[in-house]
Amino acid sequence: MTPVPLNKPLMLPCGAMLPNRIAKAAMSEHLGSSKQSPTRDLARLYERWSAGGAGLLITGNVMIDPAHLEAVRNVAVKPDSNIDRFREWAVAGTNHGNHLWMQLNHPGRQTPRHINTSPGAPSTVEPVNLLRRAKAFGQPHAMDEAEIGEVIQSFARAAAFAKTAGFTGVQVHGAHGYLVSQFLSPLTNLRSDRWGGSLEHRARFARAVLAEIRKAVGDDFPIGIKLNSADFQRGGFTEEESMRVLGMLQEDGIDLVEISGGSYESRVMLDKVDNTREAFFLDYAKKARAEVDIPMMVTGGFRARSIMCDALADGSLDVVGMARPFTNNPSVAQDLIDGRTERAEDPPAIPGLGRLGGMSEAMMSVAQMRLLAKGKSPTLLLGRASAVFAALVEETASLFKPKRP
Numbered sequence: 112m113t114p115v116p117l118n119k120p121l122m123l124p125c126g127a128m129l130p131n132r133i134a135k136a137a138m139s140e141h142l143g144s145s146k147q148s149p150t151r152d153l154a155r156l157y158e159r160w161s162a163g164g165a166g167l168l169i170t171g172n173v174m175i176d177p178a179h180l181e182a183v184r185n186v187a188v189k190p191d192s193n194i195d196r197f198r199e200w201a202v203a204g205t206n207h208g209n210h211l212w213m214q215l216n217h218p219g220r221q222t223p224r225h226i227n228t229s230p231g232a233p234s235t236v237e238p239v240n241l242l243r244r245a246k247a248f249g250q251p252h253a254m255d256e257a258e259i260g261e262v263i264q265s266f267a268r269a270a271a272f273a274k275t276a277g278f279t280g281v282q283v284h285g286a287h288g289y290l291v292s293q294f295l296s297p298l299t300n301l302r303s304d305r306w307g308g309s310l311e312h313r314a315r316f317a318r319a320v321l322a323e324i325r326k327a328v329g330d331d332f333p334i335g336i337k338l339n340s341a342d343f344q345r346g347g348f349t350e351e352e353s354m355r356v357l358g359m360l361q362e363d364g365i366d367l368v369e370i371s372g373g374s375y376e377s378r379v380m381l382d383k384v385d386n387t388r389e390a391f392f393l394d395y396a397k398k399a400r401a402e403v404d405i406p407m408m409v410t411g412g413f414r415a416r417s418i419m420c421d422a423l424a425d426g427s428l429d430v431v432g433m434a435r436p437f438t439n440n441p442s443v444a445q446d447l448i449d450g451r452t453e454r455a456e457d458p459p460a461i462p463g464l465g466r467l468g469g470m471s472e473a474m475m476s477v478a479q480m481r482l483l484a485k486g487k488s489p490t491l492l493l494g495r496a497s498a499v500f501a502a503l504v505e506e507t508a509s510l511f512k513p514k515r516p
């Protein structure tokens with residue numbers, strides 16, 4: 112195998128160049144203001160990550176509709192958004208010449224009840240998991256043709272806004288059981304009109320969103336999508352269907368597809384990484400490579416430098432995506448590129464909380480981002496404990512504060 116150095120640039124179909132092969136995948140930062148505007152803390156976090164060597168930083172999910180948030184402290188693009196706050200964030204996050212893409216999302220039925228008691232979704236299927244028993248989600252309603260059209264336009268408007276604010280690309284969140292993947296999955300899309308039924312119909316929404324974004328941002332602006340390799344649920348979106356969607360994306364033209372998997376009902380994307388389980392979706396990527404020719408980023412469980420380099424060398428992927436290790440060491444990308452570290456480390460789990468289906472590590476990642484945003488060391492033990500506590504208090508308190516944007 113010819114080694115492909117981690118710092119080899121990558122030219123995307125739109126003509127943009129990623130300076131190297133490591134990307135920070137999206138992580139919901141929970142650092143927006145109470146009005147869903149970017150904060151100074153958020154800009155400080157991205158300034159730190161920009162100095163950390165990744166060629167591409169993808170923001171945590173930014174909502175395209177303030178009535179559909181994934182958490183109260185999300186950032187949202189609204190008709191009255193102050194673009195200057197977004198500009199500050201973009202400047203900080205591109206300080207060192209890396210790309211900074213805004214991830215655009217609509218959570219659909221995965222919108223918490225305290226934000227929306229009847230969120231828009233393809234069909235009326237409620238999420239089934241622990242949180243449903245706690246009545247965490249509202250009863251979704253099936254969007255009509257006009258609502259679907261409005262959501263597609265909101266994605267396009269948000270993308271144009273991101274471009275004007277100085278972000279260097281956008282990524283549509285098409286994975287993890289949010290709205291775009293709800294349309295793709297036969298478990299959540301029970302429609303019999305042109306938006307449901309066959310895979311061609313279920314994929315129409317994702318393709319329409321990408322097409323409208325392209326019209327809004329022009330030909331030379333990077334557009335990516337995060338896509339599930341599968342739902343990992345019986346009767347759900349399968350690996351075979353996912354590969355057929357890749358074929359459609361190749362036909363339509365896309366700059367970068369990021370592969371992940373799972374949803375709130377099957378949190379495989381947040382699996383624990385250990386000696387027996389690493390690079391969760393690498394086998395899928397290898398198979399996909401034989402089928403399609405599109406730039407591919409793969410995220411989930413990449414930790415060993417040798418596995419990253421081998422995957423690049425044998426052509427399984429073009430960009431290595433990583434999320435949780437960036438909250439433990441904001442310079443993990445540069446350390447891997449320079450060979451200073453052979454293995455990226457996860458933040459520790461919260462003692463006593465067990466795994467909670469990946470939630471313990473996710474909460475710790477949120478706490479670590481909070482510390483980084485304050486300019487503190489994420490390895491400061493006392494700081495960690497208080498940051499976890501603060502994150503828990505804030506999220507719990509938000510459940511009791513009805514929010515009507």
Ligand SMILES: Cc1cc2nc3c(=O)[nH]c(=O)nc-3n(C[C@H](O)[C@H](O)[C@H](O)COP(=O)(O)O)c2cc1C
Pocket residue numbers: 136137138139140170171172214284286287337371380381384410411412413432433434435436472473474476477
């Ligand atoms: C705290 C946290 C928040 C996340 N938020 C998002 C998000 O907003 N959008 C997204 O596509 N993925 C999100 N993810 C998933 C990550 O992008 C990634 O797919 C997952 O963590 C697996 O990669 P890793 O093993 O390198 O951490 C989140 C993960 C964590 C831990």
